[in-house]
Amino acid sequence: MRYIPMTEQDRQAMLASMGISSVDELFSDIPEHLRMSEKLNLPPALSEAELMRHMRELAGANVNLTETVSFMGGGVYDHLIPSIVKHLISRGEFLTAYTPYQAEISQGVLQSIFEYQTMIAELTGMDAANASMYDGATALAEAALMACNASRRDVVVLPENLHPEWKEVCEIYLSNQDVQIKYLPYDEETGTINHTVLRELNPKELACVVVQQPNFFGLIEDVDPISEFIHEGGGLLVMAVDPISLGLLKSPGEYGADIVVGDGQSLGNPMSFGGPSLGFFATTDKLVRRMPGRIVGETVDGDGRRGFVLTLQTREQHIRREKATSNICSNQALNALAATIYLSALGKEGFREVAYQCVQKAAYLKKKIAEETPFKVKFSAPSFREFIVTGDVDWEEINRKLLDEGFLGGLPLNRFGLPNDVLFAVTEARTKAEIDRLVELLGGMSR
Amino acid sequence: MRNKTGVPLLFEVSSPGRRGYRLPDLDVPEVPLEELIPSQFQRQQEPKLPEVSELEVVRHFTQLSRLNHGVDVGFYPLGSCTMKYNPRVNEDAAALPGFSAIHPYQPEETVQGALKLMYDLGSYLAELAGLHAATLQPAAGAHGELTGLWIMKAYHEANGEGHRNEVIVPDTAHGTNPASAMMADYKVVEVPSDERGGVDVEALKKLLGPNTAGLMLTNPNTLGLFDENICTIAELVHDAGGLLYYDGANANAIMGIARPGDTGFDIVHFNLHKTFSTPHGGGGPGAGPIVVSEKLAPFLPWPVVDKEGDKYVLKKPEKSIGRVKSFYGNFSVLVKAYAYIRSHGPDGLRQVSEAAVINANYLMHHLKELYHLPYDRYCKHEFVLSGKLQKQNHGVRTLDIAKRLLDYGIHAPTVYFPLTVDEAIMIEPTETETKETLDEFISVMRKIADEAEADPEMLHSAPHVTPVGRLDEARAARQPILRWRG
Incomplete structure (x- = not known):
């Protein structure tokens, strides 16, 4: 086998040095009837060349979005990724390291996580962040659980306009801990959270209110009144934010959020059929010891040299077992590293510019659809990079036609119970020519 | 310097x-x-x-x-983490635009290659486990555990046995096991180990009862030992109405040799970033698919990939517990694990496990003269030494030995785990290391044993040649500095 260096000679020498004649002896503690007498039913081994031929064949059976122009979002976005990201995360010292348990030979990973934590704290306007969670959805579920523990309450308010898959993930995490979920409807006109209904709730029994910003429909929520309401009752404000939007939008810290989560795919990670991405997780100094996941902190060695270590580990499963704040062990470190390199390359100005271009380009498409096609923009609230278009048509059928023209259209929302609606996403990667052509095609299809 | x-x-x-x-x-x-x-x-x-x-x-x-150790840099015998070589061709495969530049909500007919890969990977894992159906959604081993426990819970509830609220976990279990059980709102009941290092069957009998939901077991366990009483254990748990959960963190020892499903396990998770060589990336991403028996398949999270004629489709199992993560799992990790399995085939995977077990036994055999070996019997892919002789005789602790190894360019083994062994040193060499590397490790461990005798002070202050010296962890926790403030 090409990855096993043991030669027949090695094998014999090693077995002989242990005083045994056959490898079977090493498995003699496995009850005989459990030992497999037949081969595994798997396809035969492939050489490297054969493997790549096969993998190219499988990959070739997918329509890829380097060739097809995507206007699809709904949690995964086609943003530009600086070339250096893939080169730097491919360095073996990062790629092939485990969790940095031995700090003295893991300063590379530890310092980069410290930089990542700083960047997430800066973007969200919060005090501290952890080293990453699996994705935005699981990060939100863990944030809601943390809010319950911190407030000693067990009612969590989720907005109806939260990403439907995130709702489902929250439901499984929370229902298995006997936490009650209340859903907040959205205003049919604006598409944002209905504050009147919110005010009918008793804030003194709520662990937290969750606000997704921008919400699943791409709209910007007015968070100040929600923040005020939940804090008056002693509950927490949990925000699920799109990181790219934070180049322009008011930060959760500025709204007084207590816990902030989000999905970091758009920060330098490829779409990869929806994973791996990363979940980011930030909070206040006050709540930091309740946070799940790994946290890196700064310290010194015996000579006063700066160094970084995993810290506050008494929250974690390997120390506290069933009393830990979470069961999370492996996280998404390499994706967090990609995000760190992405944010470093873009820098302060570049990051703002990505958000600015998304807003301008999305607004351009939105205006053109409203003016040049029979379809309507559904909601009135300001939007960031996504918006819903509505029309009495079969959007899946329209998307099939668009595919023939080299376009992946918006996300048809029939899968989420909104049959007339489609969610368009426009990133900085789209050009005016692509947008113009899409509008032209849509105009032609409505007839 | x-x-x-x-x-x-x-x-x-x-x-x-x-x-x-x-x-x-x-x-x-x-x-x-x-x-x-x-x-x-x-x-x-x-x-x-x-x-x-x-x-x-x-x-x-x-x-x-350059301040970081990795498998690419040097030996990494970190127990229970299976730090084997990560083949680079698998990275190339995952980076193909047909895998890396596809959107999870693309129409199914435009992602048939991706769905086929997932369908086949699920069936390969089911074959390796000797079980029926898979979900690839969990993002890590602990996430797979949690998913498995939610399935366990849904199953008991569907049978009108929702009162079963206890999960039994051995004292040697990974910390994630009890933590996952807690997150699924189970009461954790710990079962002690016997003098052979396996589950104490008599103690288990006393813990089993009408409230038992299941037993979580790693086999070979974290001592690297295959539980010789596994058939009895399985029978006892099933007779009590519980299910058997297999923590696959140590599956590198058993591929093509024995299958958890044949032993009676109902739910198995695999760590693709361990057994199937996907790189750990400094902490992740991993992937923790689970495989279940036929009676549990209707409870799997959705969507699962199914095949209708020659078309691959996403489906919701009849009694699905719901969604445990966005989309379909850590897809690019799945691509790499798939490529690994295809590169090896059935014979190759068996050879992987055989070589991993030979390497571990070889190290154990030669190191037991130098360090205390609490369970002197054949190990599987890893084994656990104790630093207690060095501690008693020279005041040198396992931590000192671990730190000294760093000076020799070797990553330390897992230390102080499992908790049942005093001053534990858990060593897993994997199958991808040469005999020369193993011999070098033995000689370094000998040198350190000698140093412990001759110059314990030098070990207390190790490491000496790493980029930083031993770091003040107490200070980091007492006055947390978790970000740069300028």
Whole structure:
């Protein structure tokens, strides 16, 4: 086998040095009837060349979005990724390291996580962040659980306009801990959270209110009144934010959020059929010891040299077992590293510019659809990079036609119970020519 | 000699106006921002991101990488983590645009290759486990555990046995087992080990009862030992109405040799970033697919990939517990694991396990003269030594031995785990190391044993040649500095 260096000679020498004649002896503690007498039913081994031929064949059976122009979002976005990201995360010292348990030979990973934590704290306007969670959805579920523990309450308010898959993930995490979920409807006109209904709730029994910003429909929520309401009752404000939007939008810290989560795919990670991405997780100094996941902190060695270590580990499963704040062990470190390199390359100005271009380009498409096609923009609230278009048509059928023209259209929302609606996403990667052509095609299809 | 100062933080070398990436010019007609986003929704305080050139970014992260150990750098015998070689061709496969540039909501007919890969990977894992159906959604081993326990719970509830609220976990279990059980709202009941290192069957009998939901077991366990009483254990748990959960963290020992399903396990998770060689990336991403028996398949999270004629489709199992993560799992990790299985085939995977077990036994055999071996019997892919002789005789602790190994360019084994062994040193060499590397490790461990005798002080202050010395962890926890503040 090409990855096993043991030669027949090695094998014999090693077995002989242990005083045994056959490898079977090493498995003699496995009850005989459990030992497999037949081969595994798997396809035969492939050489490297054969493997790549096969993998190219499988990959070739997918329509890829380097060739097809995507206007699809709904949690995964086609943003530009600086070339250096893939080169730097491919360095073996990062790629092939485990969790940095031995700090003295893991300063590379530890310092980069410290930089990542700083960047997430800066973007969200919060005090501290952890080293990453699996994705935005699981990060939100863990944030809601943390809010319950911190407030000693067990009612969590989720907005109806939260990403439907995130709702489902929250439901499984929370229902298995006997936490009650209340859903907040959205205003049919604006598409944002209905504050009147919110005010009918008793804030003194709520662990937290969750606000997704921008919400699943791409709209910007007015968070100040929600923040005020939940804090008056002693509950927490949990925000699920799109990181790219934070180049322009008011930060959760500025709204007084207590816990902030989000999905970091758009920060330098490829779409990869929806994973791996990363979940980011930030909070206040006050709540930091309740946070799940790994946290890196700064310290010194015996000579006063700066160094970084995993810290506050008494929250974690390997120390506290069933009393830990979470069961999370492996996280998404390499994706967090990609995000760190992405944010470093873009820098302060570049990051703002990505958000600015998304807003301008999305607004351009939105205006053109409203003016040049029979379809309507559904909601009135300001939007960031996504918006819903509505029309009495079969959007899946329209998307099939668009595919023939080299376009992946918006996300048809029939899968989420909104049959007339489609969610368009426009990133900085789209050009005016692509947008113009899409509008032209849509105009032609409505007839 | 160490450098006086390390690599500065990128924030510390930032220079206003510098940037490392240029976007294409905005080509649509610009509208005043105010008209699109009212000012009360715009941020007042700009995030302080570094302002650096592209080369500065490249140098910074290259310098950081050089402070880090990885499998590519040197031996990494970290027990229970299976730090084997990560084949680079698998990275190439995952990076193909047909895998990396596809959107999870694309129409099914445009992702047939991806769905086929997932369908086949699920069936390969089912074959390896000797079970029926898979979900690839869990993002890590612990996430797989949690998913498995939710399935366990849903199953008991569907049978009108929702009162079963106890999960039994051995005292040697990974910390994630009890933590996952807690997250699924189970009461954790610990079963002790017997003198052979396996589950104490008599103690287990007393713990089993009408409230038992199941037993979580790692086999071979964290001592690297195959539980000789596994058939009895399985029978006892099933007779009590419980289910058997298999923590597959140690599956590198058994591929093609024995299958958890044949032993009676109902739910198995695999760590693709261990057994199937996907790189651990400094902490992740991993993937923790689970495989279940036929009676549990209707409870799997959705969507699962199914085959209808020659078309692959996404489906919701009849009694699905719901969704445990967005989309379908850590897809690019799945691609790499699939490539690994296809590279090896049935014979290759068996050879992997045989070589992993030979390597571990070889090290154990030669190290037991130097360090105390609490369970002197054949191990599987890993084994656990105790540093208690060095502690008693020379005041040198396992931590000192671990830190001294770093000076020799070797990553330390897992230490102080499992909790049942005093001063534990858990060693897993994997199958991808040469005999020469193993011999070198034995000789380094001998040197350290000698140093413990001759110069314990030197070990207390190890490591000596790493980029930083032993770091003050107590200070980090007491006065947390978790970010740069400028």
